[in-house]
Amino acid sequence: MEQLILKDFGEVVKTVTFRVRRYDPEKDDAPRYEEYRVPVQKGMTVLDGILYIKEHIDHTLSARYSCRMGICGSCGMIINGKERLACQTQILELGKDLIKVDPMGNYEVVKDLVPDLSKLFRNHQNVKPFIIRDEEEPKGEYLQTPGQRERYAMFTDCILCGLCLSACPTSASDELYLGPQALAQGFRYIADNRDLGFEERLNVLDSKHGVWRCHFSGACSEVCPKGVDPALAIQLLRQVMTTNVFVRFKQKGTETGPERKSVSGVS
Amino acid sequence: MTIENKKGWISWFNPFKYGSDRWMFALHRLTGIVLGLYLIAHVWETSNILNGQVTWNKIMVDLDYPFGVHFGPYILSLVLVAAVYHAFNGIRLTIVENGLMLPRPYRPEYPYKAKSLSGLNNVLKIVLGIFMIAVSAIGIIYIFTGVII
Numbered sequence: 026m027e028q029l030i031l032k033d034f035g036e037v038v039k040t041v042t043f044r045v046r047r048y049d050p051e052k053d054d055a056p057r058y059e060e061y062r063v064p065v066q067k068g069m070t071v072l073d074g075i076l077y078i079k080e081h082i083d084h085t086l087s088a089r090y091s092c093r094m095g096i097c098g099s100c101g102m103i104i105n106g107k108e109r110l111a112c113q114t115q116i117l118e119l120g121k122d123l124i125k126v127d128p129m130g131n132y133e134v135v136k137d138l139v140p141d142l143s144k145l146f147r148n149h150q151n152v153k154p155f156i157i158r159d160e161e162e163p164k165g166e167y168l169q170t171p172g173q174r175e176r177y178a179m180f181t182d183c184i185l186c187g188l189c190l191s192a193c194p195t196s197a198s199d200e201l202y203l204g205p206q207a208l209a210q211g212f213r214y215i216a217d218n219r220d221l222g223f224e225e226r227l228n229v230l231d232s233k234h235g236v237w238r239c240h241f242s243g244a245c246s247e248v249c250p251k252g253v254d255p256a257l258a259i260q261l262l263r264q265v266m267t268t269n270v271f272v273r274f275k276q277k278g279t280e281t282g283p284e285r286k287s288v289s290g291v292s
Numbered sequence: 293m294t295i296e297n298k299k300g301w302i303s304w305f306n307p308f309k310y311g312s313d314r315w316m317f318a319l320h321r322l323t324g325i326v327l328g329l330y331l332i333a334h335v336w337e338t339s340n341i342l343n344g345q346v347t348w349n350k351i352m353v354d355l356d357y358p359f360g361v362h363f364g365p366y367i368l369s370l371v372l373v374a375a376v377y378h379a380f381n382g383i384r385l386t387i388v389e390n391g392l393m394l395p396r397p398y399r400p401e402y403p404y405k406a407k408s409l410s411g412l413n414n415v416l417k418i419v420l421g422i423f424m425i426a427v428s429a430i431g432i433i434y435i436f437t438g439v440i441i
């Protein structure tokens with residue numbers, strides 16, 4: 026069998042400096058920066074660099090990660106001033122000799138690069154991210170055409186990394202703001218033709234810290250590693266809300282508005 | 293113990309590293325605040341007419357020549373550009389923030405460039421940008437020469 030030889034594989038291309046923000050709740054009063062020299066191989070990600078530091082230079086450095094392939098949403102950080110997944114950011118592609126790594130903003134910091142994401146999950150929970158029905162027990166399958174699925178499918182790609190809340194300038198000054206992630210998920214369920222929970226979600230979405238707080242700076246969509254485009258979901262959600270005043274549930278991309286009655290065909 | 297890591301209001305004015313929409317947001321907020329402050333100053337300034345013609349004329353000259361230099365037209369031009377930007381971008385925001393001229397939900401494809409920040413939204417930015425430049429130019433020419441074109 027022919028062996029696949031990767032050219033330059035494992036070769037150190039250059040050495041870069043990692044400037045990492047450190048904060049140890051047991052020792053430090055305020056965060057500080059520490060620098061590490063990291064040899065970079067082709068294909069090495071920022072997460073690999075952090076793990077190199079942890080293994081070879083400073084074992085006390087903390088970061089959160091799990092899948093290393095951009096699907097668990099654990100490794101969100103601010104890398105060279107922009108929110109990115111550490112495991113999806115190649116060091117060589119950044120093209121810089123200095124890699125500045127900060128924990129995500131607008132969250133509390135547990136230690137070093139580990140943010141406390143409870144705010145994100147609380148907001149997510151508050152928009153009721155599940156299909157709400159009027160009947161107690163499903164009486165059959167809830168049918169959906171491919172076109173009806175297309176209306177929300179892209180927003181299901183969210184991996185709850187929370188990068189969008191860190192990039193959002195409204196979240197930066199209003200800690201109660203639901204944030205792009207939760208608002209996009211609110212729209213994802215409202216746009217789902219099987220869902221009947223529009224009214225139930227109104228008190229959260231249509232509130233002072235809800236959908237109207239967005240200023241469409243687009244930063245969330247700019248940093249989202251999954252292309253969820255939460256800014257689009259928020260503006261479409263607003264459209265649903267405003268047009269709902271005149272035409273109940275009229276919605277972009279639908280001819281007559283989604284069928285809000287039971288779609289099981291049974292009840 | 294965790295520490296708070298809020299970016300705070302100062303980060304409104306840090307649009308670097310993000311896209312054009314983020315820049316326009318920062319500028320919109322900045323010009324909105326500037327116009328608000330200008331409005332207050334403007335009301336104070338014109339209210340001086342109540343103190344008689346002499347005071348009014350003196351204030352007019354003082355404002356036209358701050359620190360003894362003829363800065364007046366430059367300051368007025370800046371306020372004009374801020375107002376023009378804020379007004380035209382405000383029209384764009386009114387459109388897109390109601391979900392108009394945005395794409396329908398689509399299938400994200402690597403490298404995941406957000407379509408809500410481009411497409412017709414970009415067309416709006418360019419068209420309104422041309423208006424901004426034209427109106428600002430007419431206004432500035434008027435401020436400096438008194439000629440309306």
Ligand code: HEM
Pocket residue numbers: 239240241317320321323324325327328329331378379380381382383385386389
């Ligand atoms: C033609 C006139 C104007 C239009 C079309 C307009 C439009 C807008 C719009 C659509 C917003 C909301 C932006 C967002 O959602 O982020 C806004 C915000 C704002 N406007 Fe205006 N505006 C105008 C004039 C003024 C004037 C004269 C002032 C000052 C007295 C002003 C001060 C502000 C401020 C302080 C904000 C808040 C900034 C922000 O939310 O980012 N605007 N304007």
Ligand code: SF4
Pocket residue numbers: 098182183184185186187188189190205206209245248249250251252253254255
């Ligand atoms: S919308 Fe994008 S950036 Fe925000 S939490 Fe979901 S995957 Fe992360």
Ligand code: FES
Pocket residue numbers: 089090091092093094095096097098099100101110111112113
């Ligand atoms: S480690 Fe799972 S997304 Fe980066």
